[in-house]
Amino acid sequence: MLDHTDMLILDELSKNSRLTMKELGEKVHLTGPAVSTRVAKLEDSGVIEGYTVKVNQVKLGCPIHAFITIFTQSTYHQPYLAFIKTEEQHIIHNYKISGEGCYLLECRFPSNEVLNHFLTALNEHANYKLSIVIDK
Amino acid sequence: MLDHTDMLILDELSKNSRLTMKELGEKVHLTGPAVSTRVAKLEDSGVIEGYTVKVNQVKLGCPIHAFITIFTQSTYHQPYLAFIKTEEQHIIHNYKISGEGCYLLECRFPSNEVLNHFLTALNEHANYKLSIVIDK
DNA sequence: TTGTTTGACTTTATTAATGAAAGGAGTTTG
DNA sequence: CAAACTCCTTTCATTAATAAAGTCAAACAA
Known part of the structure; x- marks a missing residue:
């Protein structure tokens, strides 16, 4: 299981x-090799x-950040799922949810024109x- | 501005x-020092x-992932904002939004009991x- | 108590990466 | 054309990563 030092490592990373493993080691009061084996275990x-x-x-030209709650028209979700596969460049996450709607789609767009399309x-x-999203 | 190589660097990172800068350099067909100065410029x-x-x-004991649309009771948001500051351990993002609600809160919880509380x-x-969130 | 095992760490030495400096090729500017 | 600039490569000194060996303390059995 994870101890306090592991939590510190995750926090620093x-x-x-x-x-570097040397710098990380200094922050959690271990040597480079010691912290390196701990990180390897966390990875494994x-x-x-x-x-x-x-x-x-924003600096990459994608200032519009949107959340879209999806209500599929039928119980058959495939057309929607196939559609978003074709729009991967805009999609950050597609969460299947319980609550309002079937999915919550997090997206990025360069302009209102592209969003509209x-x-x-x-x-x-x-x-x-x-x-x-207006502010984070 | 950013060229194709910069985009490749961001993609690989x-x-x-x-x-390492050497490995990154091999992936984008540059030497270590060349890619290193590019990365420094992207940082600056x-x-x-x-x-x-x-x-x-989930492995850290926080299996419940929730999105909560917030409707503040008055036009005065401060009590809500002060409250979520006291609950930072659960909150991933607090987005101010236009659309339904005032905020969209993304959170993590270890159990339904904690979520309920x-x-x-x-x-x-x-x-x-x-x-x-049921699935990503 | 004594000896053994185990796990986590440090130390050491080798290998590899970083970062600074020098220099070259291609492009822009006067 | 020449000077200046940009961006890259090469080289080398410094620093970090990695593998191997050794240390130490806790847990456990005889």
Whole structure:
């Protein structure tokens, strides 16, 4: 199981996953090799699923961040699921949910024009409610 | 501005941000020092905001993933905002939104008991609609 | 108590990566 | 054309990662 030091390691890596093992070791009061074997165990056990980068999407030309609650028109979800597979460049997550709607779709768009086009196409497979993120 | 190589770099780092500059260089057909200066520029310009780790929350004992649409009872949001500041351990994001509700709250909980307790406390400051994530 | 095993760590030494400096090729600018 | 600039490669000194060996303390059995 995970002890306090493992939690500290996860905490430091979530703040900066490019720390060297030496730097990480200093932060959690271990040597490089010791912290390195702990990190390897966290990876092997699946607690650490991977390492990624936080990218500023606005600077990349994708300022519109939307959540779309999906109501599929029939009990047959396949047309909707096939549709979003064709729109992967806009989709961050497609959560299957219980509660209001069948899915909650998190997306990014470069402009209202592109969003509008997306919604028109989406509407052939599902009804929706749109929420635009104003601030995080 | 960003060219094709920069996009490749962001793509590779989002798949694995712990690549060495040498490995990253091989993937985008550059030498270590060349890719290193490009990454430094992406950091300085704010395109890269940071590096983080993907943690399996289920293995960490937090299997319940919820989206909560918030309807504050008055136009005065402060009591709600103050409340969620006291519940930071459960909150992943608090998005201010346009559309249905005032905020969309993304949270994690270890159990239904804890979620229930959270909702009861939340209800003193706001109404809500709850969606539980079943699958990603 | 004594000896053995186990697990987690440190130390050491080798291998590999980083980062700074120098230099070259291609492009832009006066 | 020449100067300046950008972006890259090469080289080398410094620093980190990794594998192997050794240390230490806790748990357990005789």
